[in-house]
Each structure stands twice: as C-alpha cells, then as structure tokens.
Amino acid sequence: GAVVSQHPSWVICKSGTSVKIECRSLDFQATTMFWYRQFPKQSLMLMATSNEGSKATYEQGVEKDKFLINHASLTLSTLTVTSAHPEDSSFYICSAAENLGFPDTQYFGPGTRLTVL
C-alpha cells in the first residue's frame, strides 16, 4: 500500500527556535496534503490543507505565520513551527490523498512528536 513518511519522528527544541517537519509520499503523487495536530488523548484537529504549488489553506484559529507550510512538489510538504514555545508541544501528523480524488484513501504519516522546552 501507499506509504507516507514523516521526518523527524520526534524532536526536542528550545523555546524560540524553529523546527521543520517533512512529510513525504513515498510511492504515489499527492496533489494535496493535510497537516493535523493531536493533543494527548484527543482526536486529530486539522491545521491546514497544503496544495502543491500554491499557498496552504489554514483552519480558523491556526496562525499561518507560526505554522509555515510549503508544498514544493507532489511528494513533499513541510511544516515549519517558527519561534516555538512550550504550548506548541504536540503530535503533528500529515496525510496525503492520492490524486484520484475523494473518496480515495488518504494515507497518514506516523507523526512527529514535538517537545519545546
């Protein structure tokens, strides 16, 4: 089946620094990728929708200047958490949908655990 990878799987950083998380579709092309945030013992909350070659669409309440998303190719999207603070500590998950459109399966990455000290 299709595979989505995320790198790194976990990261610890100091407050005020920036962290970049990569999401790659390994064996298929994904015009659209999604970024989710998951708090402990809670569900996934959509942060933004990332389309290749265009600006990401952010959900209400998500700071686009803090969470920078770049979707430079059909297999790579990146999420950069800028000037990270402890409240940004969370589990970040990406997903990628195949180009055939809904309701084709979307595939999830394993997630990235971010801890900001």
Added chain:
Amino acid sequence: AQSVTQPDIHITVSEGASLELRCNYSYGATPYLFWYVQSPGQGLQLLLKYFSGDTLVQGIKGFEAEFKRSQSSFNLRKPSVHWSDAAEYFCAVGANYGQNFVFGPGTRLSVLP
C-alpha cells in the same frame, strides 16, 4: 456541520472476546464513514469505509462495521480480539478530505491476556 461522537473513551476486553466500538455521527446528507486505527509509532491505518450499498462493511484485520441510518451509527465489531488489536480507534465522517473530514475523539482499546 458534521460531528462524530465515540461514547467510550477506553474499553478493556480479554483476548478472544468479542468487541464493539461505538460511533455516532451527525451529518446533513448521506455520509461517508471511516474507521481508523492508530498504533504507537505508526500512522493511522484505514480499517474500513462505507460509501453506499451493503450496510455491513468488511475491513482488514477481521473487523467489520454496520451502518445504521436510523440510529446514525457506524459501530465497529470484531468477533475475537487479539492482543495486537490494542490501539486507539477513530471513527471519521466526511464529504471530502480536509475541512470536511471530521474525526471522533477516539476509543482506546486495551486487551487483557
């Protein structure tokens, strides 16, 4: 707006016992319904999905789910649970991916030996 509830936060069953995880949804039209499983270190994996047709859907790993429109439910079942089924299970409903794709709060399944 669509919403999903999973009444059980945590369920514990003995290995070999049957399992039913509940999912209720609110949606204005015929929903697309999904069940995902999340294991530590792994991405969410699709167990099964319902779009139309037969209301009893078979999925991977021996799971099945039944769509009941009258009850707005899409409960997940497995006749005999294995220790490897211990994980977090999410029900989801959507008309499209992204903004119109909503996950339930999840049910954590523990399996006793």
